[in-house]
Amino acid sequence: MTRAAVEIPTKKKLRVATTSLAGCFGCHMSLLDIDERLVPLLELVELDASPLTDIKHPGPCDLGLIEGGLCNADNVRMLRVFREQCKVLVAMGACAINGGLPAQRNHLDIRDCLQTVYLSGHGVERGFIPNDPELPLPLKQVHPLHDVVKIDYFLPGCPPSAEAIWQFLTDIIAGRTPHLGHGLIKYD
Amino acid sequence: MALNLSAIVARHGGDPSRLVQILRDVMDAEGHVAPPVITALASTLGVSRGQVEGVVGFYSFLDSEPRGKYRVLFSDNITDELSGGHELRQRMLDAFRLELGEVSRDGLVSIGATSCTGLCDQGPAMLVNGRAIARLTPARIGAIASLIRGESPMDQWPDNLFVIDSHIERKDLLLSTPLSPGEAIDAAIARGAAATIDEIARSGLRGRGGAGFGTGQKWAACAAAHGGGPAERYVVCNADEGEPGTFKDRELFAHYTDLVLEGMTVAGFAVGAQKGLIYLRAEYPFLFAPLLAKLEERRRAGLLGRDVRGARGFDFDIELHIGAGAYVCGEESALIESLEGKRGIPRNRPPFPVTHGYKQQPTVVNNVETLAVAALIAKHGADFLRAVGTAKSSGTKVLSVSGDVARPGIYEYPFGVPVARVLEDAGARDTQAVQVGGPSGILLGANELGRRISFEDVPSAGAFMVFDTTRDMLAVVENFTRFFAHESCGFCTPCRVGTTLSAQMMKRLVAGKGSRRDMKDLAKVTQIMKASSHCGLGHTAGNPVIDALAKFRPSFDRKLRSLDVLPTFDLDEALAPAREATARDDAEAHFNEEES
């Protein structure tokens, strides 16, 4: 294995934080699906807090990309941290935009959901509902991000395609208003 | 209460267009219209079951599931609210340990809310099994609760509970010109049909329901429909006085019945109709029996029936239809749908009712007050009306004055009367705002009291609700948005969704949980409703919001917190079910105040 010289970049890059709240990480996967273009992208972008880095909480950022909706108390708190830290906040993917599949529990009583999974769940022995203070409580309903904070842009799709994410990011980097042209807006 | 369905259907001649009336009778007999009854009715009447179920589902006063043996509905107009209606409602809910809209477990009582019952001059008001009770007080609520607990039959309840007062405070041309039964009909017959229409047209009479369309023009179009040839023509009296804050038709029907019926008959003569239909709102049950008696009396007097007043070939009779709780049926084409036994969905226009109305026949639909005025014109001529009012608004307007005034009631003025004059006469003090024409009308601020009631300036269907400076105008507007959300027929997207979103946003704003985004969205939603709704309900549903945003901006701003966006839901409350399931109450199981 050859090791290249490491340069800590000094040029001012676009500082980007990402996170997944009640999401499946599919949007992050789609971000990675820009494949080789990751290399030029990472020359223009500095990753702050993200599942890909060991920065656990975002500092001041130019851009925040959030995947996933609001399912529990922690999601709400983390979203607010992102809103405080990020100049531009983006709801990425169906869950962030409308709650997504997890919102299919919204017509159910969360108490009933918990009971089904932990009390009467198939093959569960001596079941009870986890109740440790370390665990964030689920919200009554799953909510989209814009129910709680201002969202600047919406990047739809489940997940948004790599092309859509690329288009969006290159627009932002170039200082343009992001515009998803034909074929890049998808809801599925 | 055994249900004799075939007797009910027979009473209505097995006529599917009487479906709403039939269902009302079923409600009276059984308290609800059960699914098997819907099935039986559909097959008896020869219509699809879905159509019957759809009608039951459309009207507020028809239920497919059992409500309480005593069905209590509190009037939810803003005037009821301002006079303590919500507190009384809560008192009654507490008495029976019920939530709003709930039926007690023993099936004894259900307590809900209904749109304005037209008793704003003597609110708060309620309906119990369709019967109106006004001037509610804690004592009356207590008495009613006892009667219900004792399961006392309603016809044994003290009569004084059901007394409806009359407050005619100012009379002008319409209310003070006497007319003997038959006089106007005679005059019209003498003048001839075409000339009667001309006379009406020349008088400048415009519809008193709010839109102000020329009555003569409407009659002429109806008479000329189908080339003026033979057709079944209809005259419909729109007495579905649903606009919150208006109760003038109630008084006209109570005390000027002959005048209204005379007007209908004149219209029937003028356009060549043989049948008149009164569409009376269900909230005025105290008018039903007197009205039916009056119709019978007029039949006996030769004022209705064959060869009216001896005029050969002028056969005209009037049928009474009662609504079932749907504001949108005040819209003339929705009203016609309802008369035909359907869901009250406004029709696409053209064609207009004057050519394709009731049963697709030429139909004139006029407001109660319009018809009463028409009777006077038939008798006294066009100039009688032209002599008062303004250039484009001849005659007078009957106003229903309520809210923060010393003397609520009926006030008739020549068109052109300044708003301030009405306020003064009614004994208003420290007026902050006046809602003229009801929620769909215009909200005037204190600096606009010099404006005049007329088609040129501030048109009004009759409602005149006064708010003094102690009132929270946001709460007023919130009540109105709730009203429209409840009354939207749901046919078109903008109104169906827009009214609901407006109501939600206003609710947040009033609770101090709204955001600037809510205000921006409110403005946008009302704009969408105005631009693309199917009928007047949607077009005007945003009016109070638009007016309030323009004229009472500080009221909104006071309630806003500084954040641009606030949660659209209560964060801590959203954790409550999970707290319950886990029996947790630690700090992490809550959003603290700062977070919420």
Added chain:
Amino acid sequence: MTAKTFQMDGHDVPFEEGQSILAAALAAGSYVPYLCYHAEFKPHGSCKVCTVKVNGRTQASCTTPAREGDVVESNVDELNELRKNLVQFLFTEGNHFCPSCEASGGCALQAVGYELGMTTAHYSPLFPDRPVDASHPDVLLDFNRCILCELCVRASSLVDGKNVFSLSGRGITKHLIVNAESGKLADTTLSVEDKAMSVCPVGVILRKRRGFKAPIGERRYDAHSISEVAVAHPEDEAK
């Protein structure tokens, strides 16, 4: 004799007497977004997505008869914004989980959303509770996605002569019902050959056990946008 025309967005559009502005525009190759319109049925104009300006007044183009010399605006920012808002209303009102919907890719609501550049439903979703009806052996009704266009109501009544579908409720509680005392589709006379089976523009009326048979890329609006499909085969699209 020259055909009668009106002007739309600066172009002459020919029409036949009695034709609506929408029908004439589609026939002439000009797309106007719509959802509740269907060439085979009398338009009723409930979705309002086809709203245009006729001589300066906003009107639903499906229910407005074309008139000689009318000046119609359609493809302009103001109206597209209005339409987008109406589509947002529809998304807000129902439960539209496109990711797991078998109608995705062939859904007119979704395709019109794409066409209008909608990236979010914007408003706070209402998340109504609308249970599915799976009682029928061959047909599933998923009311979550209903946009109340009434095409099934019209098709069942006018073509199938069955009145399987109706509407009940009012305002935001308005909903599709079936013609059975049980409220269940199994107790109606619906059959899979009925016209009502094929008119749903979204994913409410579904042939059972057929979901996801069409792969991504081969669904109705995968290769061509709804604006292209609608004017290429206006009659077919309406079906």
Added chain:
Amino acid sequence: MHSPLDTAEHPEKLRRVVIEPVSRVEGHGKVTILLDDQRKVHQVRLHIVEFRGFERFIQGRPYWEVPVMVQRLCGICPVSHHLAASKALDAVVGARTLTPAAERIRRLMHYGQILQSHALHFYHLASPDLLFGFDADPRKRNVVGVLAAYPDIARQGVLLRKYGQECIRVTAGKRVHGTGSIPGGVNKRVTAEERDELRRPLSDIRAWAQAGVALVTELHEHNRDLYEQFGTVKSSLLSIVGRDGKLDLYDGVLRARDAQGAIIFDGVEPKDYHVQLRENVRSWSYMKFPFIVSRGPEEGWYKVGPLARIQNCDAIGTPLAEAARQELIADSHGAIVHAPLVFHWARMIELLHAVEVIEGLLADPALLGDELVASGPRARTGVGIIEAPRGTLIHQYEVDEHDLVTMCNLIVSTTHNNQAMNEAIRQVARQHLDGHEPTEGLLNHIEVAIRAFDPCLSCATHALGKMPLAVEIVDAQGALVERLVRDGERL
């Protein structure tokens, strides 16, 4: 046996260190560590903190929607859920045997998934620890750092992942959350052009996969003690194996071995999984704790995933990967390996295997067939078991006569490893934290152990979620004394 660090005797007297969220893993979780005044560790727990309720809201949905719906459990291995659900529902629609084309197309999809997920996990997420050291500068201890320092390795990782994703796109319609697999088969045939397109880069892909195996082998040899000791706790192993006993990640029967390699059960048909496995609930995690019934909840926990699989099977059916496997076995002189860091080695062997399998599928003319769906007599229930990238994945459904799902039970890979991960981090805490002030670098050791299992916490949140790191030091009364944010540069 649970380690004593599962639950402290007097938690109220201890200080609490939190790693939240655990990063460079797929999903949300957090670790809490309780220490006494002498920094002795008393309690270590990996909490899965999210609950999404899939098992509940799938009830009442039509069965054919399920394979598409359950993918949203996880965007990293959506294909695993897609296929596990499809397999369960194959039974419901009576498709006892798939058509030859459908079988191959699903396998292509699945091995594409194994390839992309393993590449993602090793190159994008785990390699920074292994290449730079566990306590290297957190600012560069990520994929960007790898790109800068080892551009060739990073680039190969990106392209390997890309190739796997392309296999998925061709078979499922799109890279993430496609719709290709349906009950009874697939909806999309593979064209000759698509096949040829996938064949073109194969020789590079194979070479890079081999280089990947070589890289982990080299890393292991360079730091043998660490790789063998770090977080090592013995347990049973579980996976499916092919009916011929060979490694098969798409289909087979359940086999479990004890820590020494003796068979606990074998040949268990998927539908009988519940006879062998049950689940426990703990108060402090939304993720359940499965165990082998015959061993009981205390001792019946086990490991799943690459390390379990390559030791559980009799052999790997492809030559390059089998040779690599033999090397791994030889390295431990045939003893069962339990070291979490060796997961990486096993993972790269499987990655190589996936490339070989794909190569074989692309050479098989049956792949291009156009008979895609099979059916037969309906059944009420179905169980689908597949080896997802990170371990055994079980989907079970009951479907009523109206075609609606009435019961759903999911045991996802990460859930199987729940106890194993907890035990591993307890071991790491004992080995590295006890008596030390918890620094960022030390706390990353905890995460390194979690990462070795490649936990997909996203999957696990049908009851879950994400993992940053903050250290909160509280006094005996529970008041916050100090908060160290293990936040890369902002520590």
